[in-house]
Amino acid sequence: MVNDFRQHFRPEENPFIDQVEDWLKQVINEYRPVLTEFANPRQVYIAQTLVNRYDDVKLAHWGGYPQAEMQRLLFYPSYFSPQAEDFKLQLLEIDYPTKFLELHHRQVMGTLIGEGLARTTFGDILKADLRVQVIVKEEMVPFIRREITHVGKAKVKFLPVDFEAVITPEVDWEPVQTTVSSLRLDVIIAAGFNYSRNRAKQTIERGLVRVNWETIDRPDYELDEFDLMSVRHAGRIRLSQIGNRNKKDKLRVIIDVIKA
Numbered sequence: 158m159v160n161d162f163r164q165h166f167r168p169e170e171n172p173f174i175d176q177v178e179d180w181l182k183q184v185i186n187e188y189r190p191v192l193t194e195f196a197n198p199r200q201v202y203i204a205q206t207l208v209n210r211y212d213d214v215k216l217a218h219w220g221g222y223p224q225a226e227m228q229r230l231l232f233y234p235s236y237f238s239p240q241a242e243d244f245k246l247q248l249l250e251i252d253y254p255t256k257f258l259e260l261h262h263r264q265v266m267g268t269l270i271g272e273g274l275a276r277t278t279f280g281d282i283l284k285a286d287l288r289v290q291v292i293v294k295e296e297m298v299p300f301i302r303r304e305i306t307h308v309g310k311a312k313v314k315f316l317p318v319d320f321e322a323v324i325t326p327e328v329d330w331e332p333v334q335t336t337v338s339s340l341r342l343d344v345i346i347a348a349g350f351n352y353s354r355n356r357a358k359q360t361i362e363r364g365l366v367r368v369n370w371e372t373i374d375r376p377d378y379e380l381d382e383f384d385l386m387s388v389r390h391a392g393r394i395r396l397s398q399i400g401n402r403n404k405k406d407k408l409r410v411i412i413d414v415i416k417a
Contacts, residue, residue, distance in 0.1 A: 165206075166381075167379070170203060173200055177204050177207050180232050181211060181214055190232065190233035190234070191231070192244065193229055194229065194278060195228065195229055195280050196230050196277070197226065198383045198385055199383045199384050201218050201230065213234060214232055215237075216232055216233075217230075217231045218231065219244045219246070220280045221244075222320070226281055226385065227279075227281050228280065229245075229280075231244060246292055246294065247292070247295045248291075249298070249301065249302075250316045250318045253308065253312065254312070260289045260311060260313075261284070262284055262289075264309050265282050265291060268307075268309070272304060272305055274297070279291055279294070280292035283324040285324045290323065298317060301315050331416075332411055332412075332413050332414075334411050335410060336409055337407060337408050340379055340408065340410075341376065342357075342380055342386070343358045344357075345380055345396060346366065348410075348412065349386075349414045350394075350416070361376045365390070366389075370385075380396050381399070382396060382398065383397070390417060391416065392417040393415045395414075397412065397413050
């Protein structure tokens with residue numbers, strides 16, 4: 158039965174599935190909520206799928222604002238009523254000399270990773286005009302404020318602010334209903350950006366494509382629902398829905414696209 162269940166997921170997702178199963182056992186055995194680090198949309202989907210097999214365990218997820226991509230998971234017994242504060246998040250605004258330069262998402266991400274922070278310890282990085290914010294686990298705040306004083310050459314301070322001041326990103330996903338021959342990465346990239354298959358293949362092989370924040374250089378990589386792709390210099394794609402095959406044996410899919 159376990160093997161049959163795992164057939165619905167990729168082999169490389171097994172470690173995360175094992176971790177979710179451990180969290181579920183904790184909730185059942187200790188009858189208390191279990192809070193995780195940040196998870197990407199695909200992991201949220203996997204976690205919800207696993208939780209649906211249980212009657213006495215529920216799942217809530219929150220990343221600081223309704224459209225958050227990276228969210229902490231909270232597994233909890235049925236008696237518990239989760240609140241926003243149970244996710245133990247802190248919003249940090251970056252104070253830097255905006256008269257002289259502008260910080261970008263990739264610079265902030267690179268700095269956080271470069272300082273040794275795992276991607277699971279912080280959530281979305283938000284930007285509006287010159288303002289930049291990052292959502293982090295509460296317990297990471299002292300380290301970040303003490304140790305990270307520069308982003309690139311810019312001197313910075315990370316200032317705790319209330320979530321009422323969170324930047325609401327103006328993300329304009331464009332839904333595209335189409336049919337594809339398969340769920341290969343090169344096929345979906347080609348469909349999303351109107352690339353030729355050869356151009357999509359070369360883009361992937363050059364290391365310009367990330368799936369769920371990991372660089373994937375295999376054009377034949379199989380995608381699944383809720384996978385999030387970013388293509389350098391092109392934009393982002395989210396595989397929102399996989400439907401049935403039509404009479405021509407093509408898969409009906411809905412992909413959401415943001416072009417750079």
